[in-house]
Amino acid sequence: MFKTRYFTVDPDHPDPTVINQAAGYIRTGELLAFPTETVYGLGADALNAGAVEKIFIAKGRPADHPLLIHVSRVEQVEALALVIPAAARRLIGHFWPGPLSIILPSRPQVPGIVRGNKSGVGFRMPSHPVSIALLNETGPLAAPSANLYGRPSPTNAEHVRQDMDGRIAAVLDAGETGNGLESTIIDFCEGIKVIRRGGIALEEIEDILGQGISLNSSAQGNKNAYDLKVKVLLSEGENDFYQQMEQCLQISKLIGVVRIIGRNKPLKGSFHQEYFLDLTGRGNSWFAILRDAEQRKLDYLLVEPLDQKTEGISASIMDRIKRAAALKPK
Incomplete structure (x- = not known):
């Protein structure tokens, strides 16, 4: 167990x-959580396999799940990609730095543990001033989100503390991150495929490329990917929403x-806490709402019915909601 050290840093300057003190932990093969414009990442020296292994241990992450490498310059990608x-x-020229x-x-010098022993490796250039300053000091960092495997991604240092204190x-x-929506992932190893919807809308990417892109099955799945202390319920319409509320109130x-911002129809019924989500x-x-609901020890979190035809960033947020939702109250 570590006595985790917390450095307060100005998010803009x-x-x-x-930054140099914090980077010292990376240089000695340890783990450091840091903010990006999406969520907090958990970084280790990308070329130090022993350090990267600590990420999997700290998070309880399966060993076959590859990690993204965070960079601050395109030259770092050129050195590690074939x-x-x-x-x-x-896409790099238009969206980097960004989500x-x-x-x-991948070139051979990227450790297999970073790649999940696959032939490709993912790269991302965050835009947060703190992450860029850190990467300029450390060089490329392997960095998933700084949470326990299966938990909601952290959007502030308190969320990191809840999961990682004593582990890193x-x-x-640097306070709150942006909208808490992880990066969009595009795979160029065999054609062009979307691996994960995220902070850049699919439609924007297709506009830049001038072509449509296929969605990998993992990017359009509806499996419950989160280990939550609150049960999330997503209804199939207004009647179903109120039926679920009635069933929950009996328990x-x-x-x-x-509540989905922009929908002004008043809600009927009695509930303990009301949240507002901008799609x-x-x-x-969404991740901050989940964490707050857990802190308040809510049993159920009911989401207003969603428009299934939503596109852009809204589709990415809806994907996260669906992954957290159970079908019916139990």
Whole structure:
């Protein structure tokens, strides 16, 4: 067990002395949590297999799940990828730095544990000033989100503390991140495929490439991917929503409701906590709502019916909601 150290840092103008101190943990093969414009990441030296292994131990992450490499310069990608196709360079030029990750054929020096022993490796250039300052000091970092495997991604240092305190060496605390929506992942190893919807809308990517992109099955799945202490319920319409609320009230009074901003129809019924979610990605994040509902010890979290034809960032947020939702109250 570690005594995890917490460094407070200005999110817009990070102190170089603090960044250098934090980077020291990376240089000695330890783990450091740091903010990006999406969620907090858990970083280790991407070329140090022993350090990267600690990520899997700290998170309880399956060993065959590959990690993204965070970079601060395109030259770092060129040094670790066998090739960068022209289409990938167009996306890099338009969306980096930002919440887009690109999987490319890997050079041999990238450890197999980073790649999940696959032939490709994912790269991302975050736009948060703290993460860029850190990466300029450390070089490429292998970094998934800084939470226990299966838990909601952390959007502030307190979320990191809840999952990682005592498991990692240090945390760079720069307050809240952006909308809490992880990066979009595009795979260029065999054609062009979307592996995960995220902070860059699929439609924007298709516009830049001038072509449609197929969705990998993992990018459009509806499996319950989160280990939650609150049961999330997603209804199939207004009548189903109120039936679920009635069933929940027969079991528990600790019920939360997630309202979708822009829908002004008043809600009937009694509930303990009300949240507001903006499907455009602004305001309170879905992951922050989940964490707050757990802190309040709510038993159920009912989400207003969603428009199944929603596109853009809204589709990415809806994907996260569906992955957290159970079908019926139990």
